[in-house]
Amino acid sequence: MLQGWLQIALTLLIVIVITPLLGRYIAHVFLNERTGLDAILNPLDRLMYRAIGLRSMPDMTGWQYIRSVLISNFMMGAAVLMVLLLQPLLPLNPTGVGMMNWDIALHTTISFLTNTDQQHYSGETTLSYGSQVFALGFLMFTSAATGLAVGIAFIRGLTGRSLGNFYQDLVLSITRILLPISLVGALLLLAAGVPETIAGALQLKTLEGTMQTIARGPVAHFEIIKQLGENGGGFFGANSAHPFENPNGWTNLIETVAMVAIPSSLIYTYGIFTHNLKQAWLVYAIVLAFFIPFVIITAIGEFQGNPQVNAILGEISPNLEGKEVRFGWAQTALWAVTTTATMCGAVNGMHDSLMPSGGFSTLLNLFLQIVWGGQGTGTAYLFVYLILAVFLTGLMVGRTPEFLGRKIEKTEIVFASVILLVHPIAILIPAAITLAFPEALAGISNPGFHGLSQVIYEYASASANNGSGFEGLGDATVWWNLSAGVSILLGRYVPIVALLLLAESMSQKQPVPMTDGTLRTDTGLFTSITGVVILILGVLTFLPVLALGPIAEAFQLSP
């Protein structure tokens, strides 16, 4: 037991140590300060700028930035959809997979385009190497870079700078952050035993004498960007539970840290942008105050196991159903919470098999979206909550609420509100429709409270752009593909538009100087209030479904 907790603590410690280093580096990159990699990568940047036809990089207004995001994403999406639909005709298909259904192809494109990577298929049997590497692998970089660019533009606006240039941010995100770290990470994974090959599946004779096909492929580099970019779409259907994606404790550690590295560092980057590291660490503390308890209750739940099973066994035994024994309860619990917190969505065990406390934590992560949160956007949401907290409580000091010296007025509240509204709309409405017609639409494997959790989880995962599945759903249907696709699109682009407009509106405000009458947002008191506001606004919205899902299930299981 102690070993399990030590593993969890060690991983967290590594994350905290990495935060200031990576955070400072990201700030350097986006403040256009010189970094050590400039000499090697500047030519690459120039090549990419030339490829997208970018000659000068003027600062963009909010709408220009939004238009660039939407147009570039649409173009990439259209191209990838074509690749997926035409994959039998395209090269690099050693396993000889066939055509994809249009709805699965559409869902997959939307899903990877938006950094969600929700998969309603099994990679090894549905996609060619070419589709995996060039279509999906490509989107894994660009979707992560899009999120990062939006997050950085948001921070720029919040701190009174102009939003920057989307294409430049996109290229810098890839060449300065995602690519170098992926390269190092892929080599580490290779060293730890993850395969990287373009040879087809291996046919071999087992000890029993039957033939077995072992799927393999260019896994290592796919794996690291999947984790680092919060993508989560596995090369194999079993995702990081597969021994080729995640063979041992070392790879598990690297992959877990890779998931949290960028979202956690981005909070520190914000601190550098505002010259207020104290606030950055306080905000970091809010996130940890959610994250650590989630890990603990999930881990305890898994460690104590299923009370009904324990009653039969006559002893307390960890719940290992749906888990890889090489990871055990601790690393699976940590991974499950981390992957839903960071909107990565990769899994190293079945979330369907988690105890209700795990279902509760993972669902809550998806609902809140700020416990680290998605690539770039999660940090932005965190500050949206900060703005809402300032507005709600800031009036109580007798002034128009201000954040970073900028007044929070109607425009800001409208945009912040949109972000608050999208999530319930994109989760609860389709879930209610699905549950109203369970026979026709749902295809739920476990009826009752658990089935409810499955459906809610699917849409929450889609809308939060997480992509992990509770699984157990027959989700490869037209209804699921389309409704989840709509949730994903709503959950991605509406907040991006609102975030950028919010950032622009903040950046154009005349800052008010700080006096004793100004509510300081970098105090422990205000940070705690923000935590409570997040709880009230985020959790209370979903309390009824939490009560009827994991909470009711927990009471059902407990003797």
Place this chain on the structure above:
Amino acid sequence: METVLRRFWQKRVPRSLLLVLLSAVTIAPTVQAATGISLDRGQVFALVLLGMTTLSLSIYLFVVIVQPERF
């Protein structure tokens, strides 16, 4: 008679009410077919109207969010 009808149509509130009622009549049979529980025609109609009221309230709230000055 015709002028009465036209005047009725020109007012915003009665016109939208009429549209809501008409669409409720259209949707009601579909809902009745879809719900497993046995409800009589009136109950289904009431239920559909309630759903449409909720939808209208939601739209109304969106208008308030976007144009709060009007209220």
Place this chain on the structure above:
Amino acid sequence: MDTKSRSSRQAKAKAASQGLYQRAMKESVLKLDPRVQIRNPVMFLVWIGTIVTALLTINPSLFGPPPDQNPLLFNGLVTLILLFTLLFANFAEAVAEGRGKAQADSLRATQSDSLARKLAQDGTIQEISSTALRKGDVIKVIAGDVIPVDGEVTQGVASVDESAITGESAPVLKQPGTDIASSVTGGTRILSDELTIRVTSDPGKGFIDRMIALVEGAERSKTPNEIALTVLLAVLTQVFLIVIATLSPIANYVNSPVSITVLVSLLVALIPTTIGGLLSAIGIAGMDRVAQFNVIATSGRAVEACGDINTLVLDKTGTITLGNRLAEAFIPVNGYSVKDIAQVALDSSIFDETPEGKSIVSLAERLGVVVTIDRSASDGIDFSARTRMSGTDLPDGTHVRKGAVDAVKGFVRSRGGSIPAELDAEYEHISGLGGTPLAVCQNNDIYGIIYLKDIIKPGIKERFDQLRRMGIRTIMLTGDNRITASVIAREAGVDDFIAEATPEDKIEVIRAEQAKGKLVAMTGDGTNDAPALAQANVGVAMNSGTQAAKEAANMVDLDSDPTKLIDIVTIGKQLLITRGALTTFSIANDIAKYFAIIPAIFAGAGIGKLNVMGLASTQSAVLSALIYNALIIPALIPLALKGVKFRPLTANQLLGRNILIYGLGGVIAPFIAIKALDIIVAAVGLA
């Protein structure tokens, strides 16, 4: 003076508010009109919910077989509670409006429709109704008339009784051309002589009309902050509407169906009805508080902006110091004694009726000096801007003078006297103390210097300390020289000062502060203050000031007390704090309401253990939460109308304090109240 007028105004308001509550009750029923309700998004949902539950009371199986027990009683009770929630919210608004109306009525009483003598261009006078007067018309008023409209005196000198507006009984002299005394306000009465007045506002647009409109809430447009809050409340309402609307199929799926009545109840309990019901009352009450301070605000926006003020630009005279300087000491030179100079100073001041002169007389008398000269045989020499001296010519041909040191020096020199060297040293010494030195001479002989001291208003230093704690900077403007100004600035505790200031400096100071992103408030009265008043974010004109200044300002202080600016800032802050506190309270309440209702309605799903409050049954839980939800509105009406008490603390101290009361209190209070109500509901046997 200012407390007296305020209390008399309040007494009048009280008399007019007989039956205020009866009228408010009637109003709250009339306000159930959907056209009124639709303007308040939160309460509109409650209104629709009431209709739905009312229909369910008439026909419990309207939407299918009711899952509740005894649906008729339960639905009826819920309908009744929802109806009262609406009535309570309407009542809050009606009371706030009613109090404003009472105030407005007492003002309106001064504005009777009367006949005005309009002076046509050819000089003939025609009698027309005062409501027919337009801006630019010229009218004549004679002794005994009530001045019908706001205007500017163009001819004549007359005394005017302004007590109807200011409560100050002493009549005021009005004459053309002078900065201060040329504007007249509608509703005041001319006591003597006659005046020719150019009308400066159209009927219904005068100051009093604006104030009436504002306190009645009639033409109240929402302030920016209120709009932002409305958006947030609408969003929360929208979120909970979605949550509740989708709950039905979700609950059906796990076989815990919920009745429509319970869903409506849950929705009403969760949406922020407390702040939604009180929001407009808070705003109207804020305007009302400003009016009670005898200040006319032209818009709610201006009152709200007061809370955001970073910098106050204040004139020294009248605001920081008492208007007049008083004699503090006699400093003899040339070897004279204190008594000697006191005697000469007294002689020079016996005809001086200015406060300075009187203070010299009283100081001299305190030193035991008595008047020895023959008053009737002597001549008083008044102060003039040219001579900068005043004094007395005695019957024996002796001339005693006091005045500006240079002027007296010149007077002495012209008579062949000599200037002692110590004089300049004393002059600088007194300037260094922040005083004004006056030299005293008898014929060609300088006796010494009178030290006139600026008297800083009692308590003003503490006010500035409070302001500083609130994060507000004060800048003093004065015509004094640098040394004097710096001493006064230090004594009064202002943060900065501008010495030898011209009216143009005022606007410069305001612009410079605004360029730093600060909001600036100032007071002013003269015509040359008008640009600065317009430039300031909050400009408060004195009622005694010129019409131009009043037009440029966004507030007019009827008592003409510049210190009131500080009170107005407090009112602005109080308004925002009240709004914030009740919003926080309202949202914090949701936690308890959730914990009361959710476990109760889903007890069938096995989450009964979450019923931490141990509520008796589903129906009693829902009813208790709803009753709490309804009763909290009237319980908070006094707070909404009076405003949360403002304390001059830093923002962080205020936040800590208020979050403890309204945040934590808002979490805990409903747990206790709902539990208590549940015990009562269960005991009475309602559910």
